[in-house]
Amino acid sequence: MCDFISGWFGGCCGLLLGHPFDTLKVRQQAFGYSSILLTTKDCLKQNGMKTFFRGLSYPLFSTGAINSLFFGVYGTALGKLEPTDGKPSYRNIFLAGCIGGAGQLVLAVPVDVIKVKLQVSSGETYKGPFDCLKKIYQAEGIKGTGLVYIIHIN
Template identity: 45%
Template sequence: MNNDYWCDFVAGWIGGCAGLVAGHPLDTIKVRQQTMGNISAAKGILNTFKFEGVRGFYKGMGFPLLSTGTLNALFFGVYGNTVRILSEGRDRPSFTDIFLAGCAGGVAQLVVACPVDLIKIKMQMQTGSSEGIWGKHFESHYRGPTSCLLDLYRKGGIRACYTGLNSMAIRDIPSFGMYMILYEGFIRTLCGSEQSASPSSLVFCGGMAGVISWAMIIPLDVVKSRIQGDNPSNPQYKNARDCFVKSYKAEGLKVFTRGFCMMSLRAFPTNGAIFLGYVSSLNLLKRISGEQKESETVVVAA
């Protein structure tokens, strides 16, 4: 493994923070649509702004902002190093290498992603005085992410903090593999290689990869969001299968496309920002690392 293996982890941290800031407001509306009733995207935006102001769009962002660096550092760090190991001795990795490395990164990030997503959703579902308009009421009201995490742990231990892990694994592991294949496919088609890609190309390729990969898993995302948004004191769903069946019986197939518009609008800027931040900082870090190595070599030679 190269001595600059750490660059992928640091660049992933930077890219993840950039993506979170770009996409969190639309993610809040997506989650509320999926978990709190049959509300259109436009009405969701208006209700949030009317009753909660601009701050309402950033509900639940505190905890992800602290942890998203770790989450993306794990994903891109494991992905980048795995793809180099799998493709060692070849000019460029195959799409099989990229898919397997993406799946490996998807597994690694679950350790952080599951509790982060769970707490984010709990916070996003707190709508204050507008609960009646959204059509759903929950007993628990948390002062902040830490309060939410402690309450979950107090009531159900570590297991409660990983509610929805199975459905999240089913959603994330193969989708991260496809995500990286799509990104690499766009890059090779439009730019030839990542090294020759312009910033706008990185945003476009990353954004399109995000939109398409999310579109493929939106039904799984609905199930995951509903399980994580369920009331722990009086749960409505036993597991992912039970959630799927009950959701279908109550609202038909259309329920599994809920939040699609918000997801699409959010996915492009979020993933475009992630790849722009990741690739730009990765190139910079590797250049710095290379300069340091050259400097060390000169000193030794002297």
């Protein structure tokens, strides 16, 4: 439980600090700005500081579930790969980490799709993350959430 809480808290802190920069990066890529300064000016002109945090709520609330999913799959995989109580090998730690990372994608990819859609929206397109998810699903079905690509890869 301590790992889950500290992972959730650490993830939230990272999101709060990094999200404005991620928003600038996404908007610069999506709208083809030539510099980060032009992207920043446009964000400030559009909705002020609020623009930098658009799309933050969904990843902020889901980070605990994503970390929990990762560590749960990682622990299970490591237990299957190295069933003894001894020190696990680096190879098995690496493999369990890869399996845990793949397992978390089921939740992380749709969350990221919604985050990016909210970051590039004008603020009037979606009423929030759940409205965004609903509209994506209505327009594109399950394929729009990115899950089809994960299932196909695995």
